[in-house]
Amino acid sequence: MLRSAGLVATRRCGIRGGPRPDIINQLRGTRLRRPLSTMTQLRANQSTAASDLTLESYLTKDGVKVVERFFNLPLDYANPTGEKIRVFARHLIPTSKAKTVEEEEKLPYLIYLQGGPGFEVDLQGNSGFAREIHEEGYQTLWLDPRGTGLSTHISPESLPARLATDQDKADYLKHFRADSIVKDCEEIRKALIGDKPNPEDRKWTVLGQSFGGFCAITYLSFFPEGLKEVFLTGGLAPLHDSPDRVYAALMAVLRKRNEIYYKKHPQDVKRVRDILAYLEANEVILPNGGRLSASRWLQLGIHFGMAGGIDRIHQIVFRVTNDLELFGRMTYKTLQMIEAKYSFDGNPIYAILHEPLYCNGHAPKWSASREVANHSEFSWAHVKGLGDTEPIYFYGEMVFPDAFDDYVNLRPLKGAAEILANDSSWGPIYDVEQLRKNEVKVTAATYFDDMYVEFGLAQETASVIKNTEQYITNQLVHNGLTQDPKDVIQRLFQISKRAYN
Numbered sequence: 001m002l003r004s005a006g007l008v009a010t011r012r013c014g015i016r017g018g019p020r021p022d023i024i025n026q027l028r029g030t031r032l033r034r035p036l037s038t039m040t041q042l043r044a045n046q047s048t049a050a051s052d053l054t055l056e057s058y059l060t061k062d063g064v065k066v067v068e069r070f071f072n073l074p075l076d077y078a079n080p081t082g083e084k085i086r087v088f089a090r091h092l093i094p095t096s097k098a099k100t101v102e103e104e105e106k107l108p109y110l111i112y113l114q115g116g117p118g119f120e121v122d123l124q125g126n127s128g129f130a131r132e133i134h135e136e137g138y139q140t141l142w143l144d145p146r147g148t149g150l151s152t153h154i155s156p157e158s159l160p161a162r163l164a165t166d167q168d169k170a171d172y173l174k175h176f177r178a179d180s181i182v183k184d185c186e187e188i189r190k191a192l193i194g195d196k197p198n199p200e201d202r203k204w205t206v207l208g209q210s211f212g213g214f215c216a217i218t219y220l221s222f223f224p225e226g227l228k229e230v231f232l233t234g235g236l237a238p239l240h241d242s243p244d245r246v247y248a249a250l251m252a253v254l255r256k257r258n259e260i261y262y263k264k265h266p267q268d269v270k271r272v273r274d275i276l277a278y279l280e281a282n283e284v285i286l287p288n289g290g291r292l293s294a295s296r297w298l299q300l301g302i303h304f305g306m307a308g309g310i311d312r313i314h315q316i317v318f319r320v321t322n323d324l325e326l327f328g329r330m331t332y333k334t335l336q337m338i339e340a341k342y343s344f345d346g347n348p349i350y351a352i353l354h355e356p357l358y359c360n361g362h363a364p365k366w367s368a369s370r371e372v373a374n375h376s377e378f379s380w381a382h383v384k385g386l387g388d389t390e391p392i393y394f395y396g397e398m399v400f401p402d403a404f405d406d407y408v409n410l411r412p413l414k415g416a417a418e419i420l421a422n423d424s425s426w427g428p429i430y431d432v433e434q435l436r437k438n439e440v441k442v443t444a445a446t447y448f449d450d451m452y453v454e455f456g457l458a459q460e461t462a463s464v465i466k467n468t469e470q471y472i473t474n475q476l477v478h479n480g481l482t483q484d485p486k487d488v489i490q491r492l493f494q495i496s497k498r499a500y501n
Contacts, residue, residue: 059095062126064134065104067091069141070150071191075175077183087184088150090142094126094134108228109193109204110138111185113145113212115234117177117357118349120149129485136493138205141192145215146184147176147349154349156412166415170423173416176349177357178211178218178429185215186223203228208235209481210452213444214357214429220465221431224440231492232444233481236458239430242362243355247371247398249454254396255377257304257451262391265314269391271321276380276392278324286339287332289408294380296406300341301394305451307476307483313394316341344399345409352410352417354399359426366421368398397452438466443496445481445488448474469495 056068069091075083089111098104110133114121121142124130133140147154154176163169189204196202205228208216213235220230238246262269276294278284284292300316303309316338323330330338344351355364372395376382383392401421404414442465446458462468471491473480481488 060123060125063095064126065093065095066123067093071184071188073146073184073187075172077180085146085152086150087146087152087188088144089188090121090123090144091139092124092126092130092134092142093139097134097137098139104139107137107139108201109141109189111141111143111189111204111206113143113181113185113206113208113215114148115210115212116145116148116347116350117211117353118145118148118154118347118351119343120144120151120153120347129481129489132485132489133207136489141188143181143185143188145176145181148347155346156348156409166419169413169416170419173349173352173420174356174423174426177353177426178215179222179427181215182219182223185219186226189226200228202226205229205231207231207233209233210235210478211357213237217435217461217465218429220438220440220442221429221434224434224438227440229496230440230442231496232442233488233492234445234447234450234453234478236444236446236453236461237430238358238454238457239432239435239461239464240358240457241360243358243364243367244371246358246454246457247368249457250396250451251371251375253449253451253454254301254304255375255393256449257310257396258301258377258391258393261304261310261313261394264310265317268314268317270388271317272392273384273388273390274324275317275320277384280380280384282329284330284335286335286408288339288345290339290345291406292330292335292338293402293406295400295402296342298378298380298392298395299398299400299403300338302397303341304394305396305477306479342407344403344407348410348413351399351403351407352413352420354397356420356423356426357429359424360428360430361424361426363422363424364420366401368395369400372398372400432464435465438468440467441496441498442468443492444468444470445476445492446470446472447477447480448472450478452478469498471495 058066060066069089071087071089072084073087074080075085093104093107098107112121121144124142126134130140144151146152154173159169159172163172193202193204203226206216206219208214208230213232214237216230216232216235217237219227240246276297279292279294279297286292300313303313319334319337320330323334355367358364372378377393378395380392383390401418404410404417444462446455446462448455450458462470476483476488
């Protein structure tokens with residue numbers, strides 16, 4: 001079926017900042033005009049400034065000027081003169097749209113906010129959806145959100161030495177949610193375009209994918225004055241104070257994806273059961289020292305919500321079955337492939353803050369684990385006694401407490417994660433009243449069969465945020481932005497024109 005023949009609809013539906021911190025890098029382009037004495041004084045004025053303020057710039061072979069930028073920003077915006085962290089953003093300028101510094105100055109900015117939480121952004125160049133955005137006449141900024149990539153990356157070995165206790169670590173990690181990410185964006189915006197003569201030129205456009213869309217809604221809530229327009233792809237965040245209703249709603253979608261998997265690969269019913277029986281009887285250690293438990297195996301289902309994910313997991317199941325038949329154990333190469341399917345070790349924020357990202361005045365209390373316990377088809381302890389024809393269902397986008405035993409790089413953070421799971425002091429992420437009177441143009445790509453952002457909850461949010469219109473389709477899933485970037489970006493910009501008959 002052609003994507004244009006899918007379910008497509010357009011509808012009209014009926015968060016401000018504190019002091020500006022010191023910023024490492026407030027220069028545009030690659031021009032460096034400060035005399036040495038000024039540079040020395042600037043360093044002296046910054047408590048945690050980089051040792052070299054020179055901007056690095058280069059050209060990619062596909063016609064993009066890349067500028068690497070670092071910003072010196074507060075860890076805690078309630079204490080703007082206190083401890084600083086470093087935030088990185090990769091600035092891309094399409095040379096086809098701007099060949100001189102003067103032309104660069106005229107290009108509007110679009111900042112891309114990554115999915116997650118807890119993921120950095122790779123170099124985009126001028127392909128995929130980056131190319132589509134550049135063709136629309138933007139220069140782009142690709143943020144590594146605080147705690148990821150080159151932005152004071154969070155990992156057990158990189159935490160400040162002063163964090164001596166689990167409570168210290170938990171208190172530190174609370175500064176890495178969407179509210180702080182958005183405040184970083186605002187300071188960067190002010191540094192790059194805050195001195196433009198025309199007030200409209202001081203605003204920029206935001207594109208938020210998945211969790212990046214959640215951040216964009218936080219941006220709309222507290223700093224709408226900095227926004228020219230917002231695009232969301234799979235990012236209409238549920239506007240709730242805890243994740244409980246989110247997981248309850250997603251169970252039906254997850255069940256459907258499991259049914260599709262086993263209908264397509266019926267022989268995997270017994271294969272998966274045999275693999276789980278093997279894992280239950282044997283301690284399987286992954287190449288990096290993590291443990292492949294039955295629970296961790298079932299977490300492979302997180303891939304079911306992406307294009308091609310069902311077939312990729314089948315290939316893993318097929319390979320493990322082949323190993324067990326030939327060798328009676330899983331080979332190193334197979335274990336290496338399984339280990340690569342998970343992100344928690346390299347991106348621990350994803351595991352630690354996944355449930356707290358929904359919270360306002362409530363403790364998450366391992367919400368996904370509590371919800372899954374209500375559905376016996378996800379319980380190996382229950383299903384294993386029902387016979388070889390009974391499928392065991394894979395989990396979805398869920399984090400369970402046993403992850404902090406199974407994943408080697410999460411183990412040092414187990415105590416902090418437990419504290420955060422039982423913390424009810426989380427502040428607001430959204431301002432619903434501000435969203436109801438929103439004047440910033442919001443255009444969203446919404447996927448009818450999204451396994452990560454349930455469609456019904458997304459529609460509730462769309463009905464709250466004033467001035468929101470959508471492209472709704474059942475021909476793409478959560479990663480539609482990369483799956484078919486031309487379709488998604490062109491439809492978003494078409495709807496954005498708000499041209500009605």
